[in-house]
Amino acid sequence: MKANELRKKYIDFFVSRGHKEISGKSLIPENDPTVLFTTAGMHPLVPYIMGEPHPAGTRLTDVQKCIRTQDIESVGDPTHATFFEMLGNWSLGDYFKEEALKMSYEFITSPEYLGLDVNKLSVTVFAGDDDAPADNEAFEIWKGLGIPEERIYRLPKEDNWWGPAGTTGPCGPDSEMFIDTGKEACGADCRPGCSCGKYFEIWNDVFMQYNKKEDGTYELMDRKCVDTGMGVERTITMLQGKNSVYDTELFTPILDKIGEMAGVKYKDDESLDNSFRIIADHAKASTMIMGDPQGVKPSNLGQGYILRRLIRRAVRHGKKLNIEGQFLGKLAEVIIEMYREVYPELAGNRDLIISEFAIEEAQFNSTLKKGEHEFEKLLPNLLRNPKKVVPGRTAFKLYDTYGFPFELTEELAAEHDMTVDREGFDEAYKKHQEISKKGAEQAFKGGLADNSVMSTRYHTATHLLHEALKTVLGDHVAQKGSNINADRLRFDFSHHDKMTDEEIKKVEDMVNEVIQAKMPVSMKTMTVEEAKALGARALFSGKYDEQVKVYFIGDFSTEVCGGPHVENTAELGKFVIKKEQSSSRGVRRIKAVLE
Ligand code: ATP
Numbered sequence: 001m002k003a004n005e006l007r008k009k010y011i012d013f014f015v016s017r018g019h020k021e022i023s024g025k026s027l028i029p030e031n032d033p034t035v036l037f038t039t040a041g042m043h044p045l046v047p048y049i050m051g052e053p054h055p056a057g058t059r060l061t062d063v064q065k066c067i068r069t070q071d072i073e074s075v076g077d078p079t080h081a082t083f084f085e086m087l088g089n090w091s092l093g094d095y096f097k098e099e100a101l102k103m104s105y106e107f108i109t110s111p112e113y114l115g116l117d118v119n120k121l122s123v124t125v126f127a128g129d130d131d132a133p134a135d136n137e138a139f140e141i142w143k144g145l146g147i148p149e150e151r152i153y154r155l156p157k158e159d160n161w162w163g164p165a166g167t168t169g170p171c172g173p174d175s176e177m178f179i180d181t182g183k184e185a186c187g188a189d190c191r192p193g194c195s196c197g198k199y200f201e202i203w204n205d206v207f208m209q210y211n212k213k214e215d216g217t218y219e220l221m222d223r224k225c226v227d228t229g230m231g232v233e234r235t236i237t238m239l240q241g242k243n244s245v246y247d248t249e250l251f252t253p254i255l256d257k258i259g260e261m262a263g264v265k266y267k268d269d270e271s272l273d274n275s276f277r278i279i280a281d282h283a284k285a286s287t288m289i290m291g292d293p294q295g296v297k298p299s300n301l302g303q304g305y306i307l308r309r310l311i312r313r314a315v316r317h318g319k320k321l322n323i324e325g326q327f328l329g330k331l332a333e334v335i336i337e338m339y340r341e342v343y344p345e346l347a348g349n350r351d352l353i354i355s356e357f358a359i360e361e362a363q364f365n366s367t368l369k370k371g372e373h374e375f376e377k378l379l380p381n382l383l384r385n386p387k388k389v390v391p392g393r394t395a396f397k398l399y400d401t402y403g404f405p406f407e408l409t410e411e412l413a414a415e416h417d418m419t420v421d422r423e424g425f426d427e428a429y430k431k432h433q434e435i436s437k438k439g440a441e442q443a444f445k446g447g448l449a450d451n452s453v454m455s456t457r458y459h460t461a462t463h464l465l466h467e468a469l470k471t472v473l474g475d476h477v478a479q480k481g482s483n484i485n486a487d488r489l490r491f492d493f494s495h496h497d498k499m500t501d502e503e504i505k506k507v508e509d510m511v512n513e514v515i516q517a518k519m520p521v522s523m524k525t526m527t528v529e530e531a532k533a534l535g536a537r538a539l540f541s542g543k544y545d546e547q548v549k550v551y552f553i554g555d556f557s558t559e560v561c562g563g564p565h566v567e568n569t570a571e572l573g574k575f576v577i578k579k580e581q582s583s584s585r586g587v588r589r590i591k592a593v594l595e
């Protein structure tokens with residue numbers, strides 16, 4: 001079974017079980033300062049798991065683009081990529097453990113769906129500890145479904161527990177599903193979760209049944225939720241009897257293209273294979289980040305910086321394969337084609353993706369030349385150090401003066417059997433940051449689902465700012481990103497020129513006029529189509545019949561949004577734009593406060 005069929009089967013199965021499809025959410029989280037990318041299907045659903053009603057109901061399903069930068073070091077092993085897709089189904093206070101596990105079991109084993117051999121299925125459940133008892137309920141349900149006891153493993157919190165998202169809130173045990181690849185066990189205690197590759201984790205069902213309280217104790221909740229995540233890449237790997245996600249159609253066309261450019265095929269020379277996989281993965285993740293409706297371009301900040309690192313790492317590995325000239329744009333063409341049906345936004349952003357790759361590759365090639373040249377100059381001295389450690393301040397100087405990333409200094413050093421003093425580098429980096437960016441840490445206060453009064457005010461102020469910008473600068477202004485915490489709002493929008501002082505003042509005045517007019521804020525739930533007909537501002541990536549919330553601020557602003565908002569603009573105080581700056585090419589950034 002191919003990925004296209006798997007996605008469809010999954011959604012169809014859960015829709016036939018009363019779920020609403022809510023696919024189409026961005027890779028870049030809105031209004032969540034704690035993470036840069038969506039890391040799981042449940043991520044955009046956190047507020048609803050916390051209790052807010054979801055406009056589409058209590059049973060949801062989707063396919064979600066995910067990026068996990070924390071897995072970057074594992075890229076190239078059989079099961080990890082930085083970009084992957086997660087299928088998911090949710091119960092928001094609707095069904096619980098029994099129905100969830102039964103549906104998972106049916107979907108995996110029924111010949112009508114995946115038809116995987118039930119004898120190859122192993123599962124894990126929470127073993128219990130001082131905080132919460134063992135999940136015997138899940139154990140019994142699996143047993144009842146026909147999984148023999150010896151293939152139901154009890155594992156501790158590290159393996160079988162999720163959450164809470166912050167320090168308090170919903171959390172609970174989970175149950176993971178593994179397919180036995182048939183490989184020889186690596187030892188007597190080889191079991192699901194072991195990294196030897198015998199057991200391939202494909203799906204995880206999380207049962208949010210506890211609330212972790214301030215005092216660190218766990219209380220059972222009345223309203224229980226289920227969150228599940230099944231990896232598309234891993235599941236098709238198992239369905240196709242392959243050993244690695246990199247052997248499936250979600251990677252082979254990219255690997256083939258790399259081979260064509262390198263003049264050596266993937267798997268012809270084992271020592272080069274990991275570079276192939278890293279390039280394929282990073283090219284795909286970068287294409288997805290730039291091609292997202294909320295896409296960003298390479299920069300030195302936030303998502304842009306991660307993107308820059310992915311591109312640069314791919315370029316470095318391209319050198320290892322002796323690929324000549326720029327190559328990422330050519331891989332992007334292949335990737336856009338591969339995902340044309342599922343993620344049409346990529347084709348829509350094709351020109352931007354290709355040209356950004358070209359600019360970044362050119363810049364980095366010249367950075368590399370300078371940095372490597374500088375490193376060569378330092379080398380005789382470095383080699384004299386008997387400890388074979390490159391001092392942190394040397395690495396920092398390369399970074400600061402030539403833009404040469406730490407990881408690359410590390411790689412160059414490794415080529416000469418040296419390591420780099422990371423602590424020293426961090427120290428130098430920190431010192432530098434403290435001097436140049438005093439107070440920057442402040443900007444990242446706040447947290448996931450930070451529903452404080454101030455954040456709510458900033459949320460409403462953001463709608464006013466968006467509308468005022470459109471009125472003052474023109475209809476080309478589109479939201480490119482938004483980030484809110486209790487101290488300020490940050491808003492990125494498409495606009496080519498620096499705003500003049502006069503334009504800034506006009507926008508500020510307009511927002512303050514609406515605040516002083518004490519306009520009421522109201523909300524209505526409707527379909528995307530209805531919202532569109534009203535002229536509501538939105539990204540409209542969802543389905544036409546999907547239910548959305550539309551917020552009205554008097555007659556000034558109509559915008560699709562998850563909320564929350566104040567009840568009347570009078571609650572906002574005085575709106576002041578503190579900064580207007582460039583965010584990336586063609587995108588401006590405003591930071592504003594309420595005083
Ligand atoms: P692992 O322990 O193997 O890293 P995980 O426990 O981090 O997996 P979950 O957070 O439970 O995974 O995510 C749900 C599903 O998403 C997994 O069962 C897997 O199918 C898929 N998945 C997670 N991380 C990756 C990744 N880096 N690349 C590909 N698929 C992934």
Ligand code: MG
Nearest residue numbers: 068070071080
């Ligand atoms: Mg993981």
